[in-house]
Amino acid sequence: MAIAFDNSYARLPAHFFAAVRPLESPAPRLIAVNDALAGELGIDADWLRGPAGLDVLSGRVIADGATPIAQAYAGHQFGNFQPQLGDGRAVLLGEVIDRQGRRRDIQLKGGGQTPFSRSGDGRAALGPVLREYLVSEFMSALGVPTTRALAAVTTGETIMRDTPLPGAIITRVAASHIRVGTFQFFAAREDTAALRLLADHVIARHYPDAAQAENPYLALLDGVIAAQARLVAQWTSVGFIHGVMNTDNVAVSGETIDYGPCAFMDDYDPATVFSSIDRAGRYAYGNQPRIAAWNLARFAETLVPLLDPEETAGVERAQTALGGFAPAFAEAYFGLFAAKIGLGGEADTRRALIEALLKAMAENQVDFTLFFRHLGAAAAADGGSADEPVRSLFVDPTAFDGWAREWRAALTAEARPGPERQAAMNRVNPAFIPRNHHVEAMIVAAVEREDFAPFHRMLAVLTRPLDDQPEAADFAMPPAPHERITATFCGT
Ligand SMILES: Nc1ncnc2c1ncn2[C@@H]1O[C@H](COP(=O)(O)OP(=O)(O)OP(=O)(O)O)[C@@H](O)[C@H]1O
Numbered sequence: 001m002a003i004a005f006d007n008s009y010a011r012l013p014a015h016f017f018a019a020v021r022p023l024e025s026p027a028p029r030l031i032a033v034n035d036a037l038a039g040e041l042g043i044d045a046d047w048l049r050g051p052a053g054l055d056v057l058s059g060r061v062i063a064d065g066a067t068p069i070a071q072a073y074a075g076h077q078f079g080n081f082q083p084q085l086g087d088g089r090a091v092l093l094g095e096v097i098d099r100q101g102r103r104r105d106i107q108l109k110g111g112g113q114t115p116f117s118r119s120g121d122g123r124a125a126l127g128p129v130l131r132e133y134l135v136s137e138f139m140s141a142l143g144v145p146t147t148r149a150l151a152a153v154t155t156g157e158t159i160m161r162d163t164p165l166p167g168a169i170i171t172r173v174a175a176s177h178i179r180v181g182t183f184q185f186f187a188a189r190e191d192t193a194a195l196r197l198l199a200d201h202v203i204a205r206h207y208p209d210a211a212q213a214e215n216p217y218l219a220l221l222d223g224v225i226a227a228q229a230r231l232v233a234q235w236t237s238v239g240f241i242h243g244v245m246n247t248d249n250v251a252v253s254g255e256t257i258d259y260g261p262c263a264f265m266d267d268y269d270p271a272t273v274f275s276s277i278d279r280a281g282r283y284a285y286g287n288q289p290r291i292a293a294w295n296l297a298r299f300a301e302t303l304v305p306l307l308d309p310e311e312t313a314g315v316e317r318a319q320t321a322l323g324g325f326a327p328a329f330a331e332a333y334f335g336l337f338a339a340k341i342g343l344g345g346e347a348d349t350r351r352a353l354i355e356a357l358l359k360a361m362a363e364n365q366v367d368f369t370l371f372f373r374h375l376g377a378a379a380a381a382d383g384g385s386a387d388e389p390v391r392s393l394f395v396d397p398t399a400f401d402g403w404a405r406e407w408r409a410a411l412t413a414e415a416r417p418g419p420e421r422q423a424a425m426n427r428v429n430p431a432f433i434p435r436n437h438h439v440e441a442m443i444v445a446a447v448e449r450e451d452f453a454p455f456h457r458m459l460a461v462l463t464r465p466l467d468d469q470p471e472a473a474d475f476a477m478p479p480a481p482h483e484r485i486t487a488t489f490c491g492t
């Protein structure tokens with residue numbers, strides 16, 4: 001067996017999923033295999049890259065030991081509850097235990113129709129597949145919990161969206177694909193027995209310590225809340241906008257999942273939205289913590305019957321747990337931003353300084369990524385010309401000077417050697433992000449000209465996002481006014 005499957009989800013009761021057969025791609029071609037990830041999973045990357053691997057990655061052959069299924073789930077989409085969603089275009093091949101003993105899902109996204117496809121064609125378009133591959137690997141390189149990309153292939157099919165597009169499949173690896181919406185699926189059916197089984201499965205898989213707690217389901221809820229608080233704080237610290245934070249796109253493991261319309265902010269502005277379907281800005285950059293809390297409340301609701309035999313007591317426990325989100329988020333957020341400006345100490349004491357900075361950045365259309373990256377050099381000097389690269393990012397550079405006086409006083413109080421501080425800042429402030437204008441140009445090259453060189457070049461740069469790479473300076477630059485991208489499309 002080339003892939004050592006051990007499929008625990010497929011051993012759950014039959015109404016948790018539907019058995020499926022992946023689509024047989026007519027003329028598959030390999031785009032990329034992730035050697036390092038294959039190694040982690042104990043899969044031979046050369047095998048994966050060869051004809052037998054391509055057959056598996058393109059759905060033509062079901063690998064030995066796989067039990068292909070589509071998982072059932074429900075979800076709130078833009079606030080509206082859909083009791084019946086489920087993998088409409090994703091096929092879970094199974095799970096493997098990786099080299100570190102962690103259970104990981106292997107799934108084909110774009111792998112064909114399933115009983116949950118509703119009116120969809122079960123396919124994925126090439127552009128979104130490339131975006132998901134690139135951005136998830138970038139997030140992973142930064143240490144942000146995320147699903148991973150093991151491989152991408154084109155299927156040889158043309159699929160219909162607004163225009164005809166090449167079809168593609170991404171092979172996604174995840175701690176699991178269990179979502180808040182998976183819990184909602186059973187809660188909506190008042191199937192408490194299934195909820196308990198699902199919760200026990202998730203505890204064993206993602207929150208093993210909760211099993212020892214006095215109330216394991218409450219410990220599970222606390223664990224998921226803490227993981228989401230940390231995750232969304234990490235997103236905001238790198239300017240990431242998920243774009244479609246529906247409850248079916250919230251993994252209970254705490255990994256980022258579903259890179260459909262995601263994008264990164266150039267200028268700092270909390271109102272930034274890119275997703276063309278998010279017309280009301282529900283999932284704007286600055287709304288993400290609020291939405292995460294809302295999604296967690298939906299998760300907590302599903303657990304009420306497990307939290308306490310008495311409903312009112314269960315609701316109270318859920319509410320108390322949810323009260324933990326805001327402080328957990330604030331601690332993670334201010335801690336991450338304190339590190340971004342080169343300061344240690346208690347996150348709370350940095351709050352005023354961070355808030356003043358972000359206000360000035362928003363008022364002065366400051367590029368988020370360049371600012372923090374250049375701030376490292378400024379932190380290693382005493383002002384003067386060393387400040388120029390950051391000051392000049394402000395429409396009114398004196399707005400920086402006012403803030404910098406207080407910032408320098410805080411730096412001085414910590415008395416850390418400049419070069420050491422700069423090195424620490426460069427470990428948290430990426431030099432490169434997937435800038436939307438480059439992502440779009442990369443997709444156009446692949447879709448219109450079958451030119452994958454921009455994809456491979458961007459991937460090489462963005463999987464080392466903290467390293468200065470002078471030869472890739474073009475990728476570090478914000479868009480010129482005519483290059484600015486204002487919308488991303490789901491491509492579903
Ligand atoms: N082309 C399609 N064919 C069938 N079902 C689809 C298609 N596109 C999306 N869906 C389904 O619509 C729902 C919402 O889609 P959404 O864009 O959030 O997920 P996704 O991008 O397909 O997958 P995931 O959340 O697994 O990354 C999901 O149930 C998804 O399976």
Ligand SMILES: [Mg+2]
Binds near residue numbers: 248249258
């Ligand atoms: Mg989704």
